[in-house]
Amino acid sequence: MSERDHSATNHAGSGAWWTRGNFLERVVTDLLAAELGRMRPGRPPPAAPWAPGVEFVRDLGADSLDLMGLGAALVDTLHLDAGIDELLLARPRLAGWIESARAGLDASGLALTFRTSGSSGDPKRCTHALATLAQEAAALAALAPGRRRILTAVPSHHIYGFLFTVLLPQRLGDLAVIDIRHAAPSALAGLVRAGDLVVAHPAWWEAAAQCAPAFAEDVVGVTSTAPCPEALADALAAAGLRLLQVYGSSETAGVGWRDGADTPFALLPHWTRADDSDALLRMLPDGSTRSYPLQDRLDWTDATHFLPAGRIDAAVQVGGTNVFPAYVADVLAQHPHVREAAVRLMRPDEGRRLKAYVVARPGADVAALRAGLPAWARQRLAPPECPVAWTFGPGLPRQASGKPADWIIDAVP
Numbered sequence: 001m002s003e004r005d006h007s008a009t010n011h012a013g014s015g016a017w018w019t020r021g022n023f024l025e026r027v028v029t030d031l032l033a034a035e036l037g038r039m040r041p042g043r044p045p046p047a048a049p050w051a052p053g054v055e056f057v058r059d060l061g062a063d064s065l066d067l068m069g070l071g072a073a074l075v076d077t078l079h080l081d082a083g084i085d086e087l088l089l090a091r092p093r094l095a096g097w098i099e100s101a102r103a104g105l106d107a108s109g110l111a112l113t114f115r116t117s118g119s120s121g122d123p124k125r126c127t128h129a130l131a132t133l134a135q136e137a138a139a140l141a142a143l144a145p146g147r148r149r150i151l152t153a154v155p156s157h158h159i160y161g162f163l164f165t166v167l168l169p170q171r172l173g174d175l176a177v178i179d180i181r182h183a184a185p186s187a188l189a190g191l192v193r194a195g196d197l198v199v200a201h202p203a204w205w206e207a208a209a210q211c212a213p214a215f216a217e218d219v220v221g222v223t224s225t226a227p228c229p230e231a232l233a234d235a236l237a238a239a240g241l242r243l244l245q246v247y248g249s250s251e252t253a254g255v256g257w258r259d260g261a262d263t264p265f266a267l268l269p270h271w272t273r274a275d276d277s278d279a280l281l282r283m284l285p286d287g288s289t290r291s292y293p294l295q296d297r298l299d300w301t302d303a304t305h306f307l308p309a310g311r312i313d314a315a316v317q318v319g320g321t322n323v324f325p326a327y328v329a330d331v332l333a334q335h336p337h338v339r340e341a342a343v344r345l346m347r348p349d350e351g352r353r354l355k356a357y358v359v360a361r362p363g364a365d366v367a368a369l370r371a372g373l374p375a376w377a378r379q380r381l382a383p384p385e386c387p388v389a390w391t392f393g394p395g396l397p398r399q400a401s402g403k404p405a406d407w408i409i410d411a412v413p
Contacts (some may be wrong), residue, residue, distance in 0.1 A: 015134060015170055018105045023156075023166045025052065026177075028074065028098050033159035035073040039066060041378040048155070049179065052095040067092055076125070078159065079111050080104035083264070114159040116322050117252035126250040131285045136254050137138065137167035139268045141255060143244055144220045148195030153185075153204045159250050160224045164199045189213035201225045201320030203352060205243075208230055213238040222246060224254075225320035227308065229348070232259035247308060249295045250322075255280065255309045264305035273303055278312065279293070316345040318353055318384040325354060328385050330358060337364040337378055342396050342404060343387060355409050356387035359395055368393055
């Protein structure tokens with residue numbers, strides 16, 4: 001049975017999320033802003049949220065190819081009828097696209113497709129039935145009862161944001177969702193109050209923790225998309241925050257959770273361990289079971305508790321986004337004055353971004369390459385993919401065995 005077949009129970013079981021509040025407006029705006037930025041590297045569009053009256057051509061400088069790409073992304077993500085494309089192109093205005101999406105969802109609304117980076121750098125499509133997402137939202141609601149508001153520092157069109165800032169607030173009684181992406185993390189302590197749930201990722205939490213906040217009683221935070229360092233979790237706990245760490249991926253959605261830095265993750269109730277070490281079994285809402293491939297190796301402490309033990313697909317996470325260092329190195333090697341490059345995630349003592357080691361072609365002006373390569377890379381890579389520390393040398397660092405070795409970043413960028 002297909003994912004869409006599993007979702008075809010009815011809208012009542014999972015909720016017509018697009019008919020309530022401004023949830024659809026947030027999802028559509030976040031999706032279009034991200035897609036426009038992806039299509040035009042180096043020329044980021046205005047940050048979401050956008051006013052409903054924004055016109056894509058007049059206000060955002062979109063051309064016909066941009067509109068086609070934006071329309072295709074909207075149709076694909078929300079599983080709209082492909083015939084809606086012409087209607088979207090005829091109404092290149094945010095409010096018109098939101099209304100068209102709402103009408104299309106009324107006719108379907110059974111599944112969503114989220115995107116994550118693939119090994120080639122192209123987005124990878126991950127489709128989920130709405131019923132299975134609603135099943136997870138019900139399980140997550142049990143982890144943080146008594147919430148009154150949700151503050152979000154993550155976009156709503158990614159699966160993590162969709163679950164926690166679209167489905168979960170509806171599950172908890174149509175809670176208000178407050179976008180704090182444009183607020184400095186240092187302001188968090190002054191924004192939250194008892195009963196709040198704050199949805200963010202580790203890099204955002206790290207910036208907030210540096211200001212030594214003191215949280216009001218009964219404030220719960222949640223973090224996902226990347227591992228949360230133990231020291232960060234301990235610092236937030238010392239400041240009075242209960243921090244839920246959610247483990248999962250765009251491919252599986254949420255799999256497990258914990259609220260202690262030194263404890264294993266507990267499986268959400270619809271997951272069970274499989275005989276295959278690279279897969280998990282999920283009980284679907286209709287009672288059937290489906291196997292899902294894992295993105296990480298898991299070390300099991302018992303039948304329902306585990307610790308992640310490294311990526312299977314060699315991705316790393318920067319600012320809550322999957323990036324592939326090998327792909328970034330391939331892009332750098334396309335520069336006419338670069339012979340080869342290596343890219344790695346920084347060590348914890350160096351930072352949490354990518355670093356690059358570059359070998360110039362014979363005869364190249366290394367000083368000029370050092371000065372110009374970062375800007376060249378920013379035109380071709382998404383911000384999380386761009387190295388922030390650059391080292392130049394005569395050959396890539398290697399161990400005595402010939403295997404690639406780590407390096408100490410230069411003091412001069």
